[in-house]
Amino acid sequence: MFVRRIVHLSDANERILAAAAPATVQRIGFAVGAAATGIAANMSGLADGISVEAARTAGFWVFAAFLPAVLVGVLALWRFTTTEGELA
Numbered sequence: 001m002f003v004r005r006i007v008h009l010s011d012a013n014e015r016i017l018a019a020a021a022p023a024t025v026q027r028i029g030f031a032v033g034a035a036a037t038g039i040a041a042n043m044s045g046l047a048d049g050i051s052v053e054a055a056r057t058a059g060f061w062v063f064a065a066f067l068p069a070v071l072v073g074v075l076a077l078w079r080f081t082t083t084e085g086e087l088a
Contacts, residue, residue, distance in 0.1 A: 005080070033066075040065040 003022050010018035041047075044061035045054045 002080070036065070037062055 003019060006022065007015050007018050040062045041058040044058045046058040048054065
């Protein structure tokens with residue numbers, strides 16, 4: 001549904017690129033998310049050694065570190081799905 005909307009709202013000359021873009025952005029998101037998760041876990045103390053306390057702390061901070069990204073994503077999704085110009 002989203003790819004169809006992206007293609008529909010894109011310029012006619014760029015529709016092929018618009019159709020391929022979501023898969024590329026998704027793969028980049030997976031890579032950046034994995035790297036950011038590792039950074040958050042290491043910064044929260046998991047790099048010093050694995051223990052129950054380090055795992056608890058890392059679990060909390062990895063979750064908490066991504067809450068702003070989740071909020072931005074939800075707002076972007078809401079904006080994208082409520083824009084003018086319904087599909088025909």
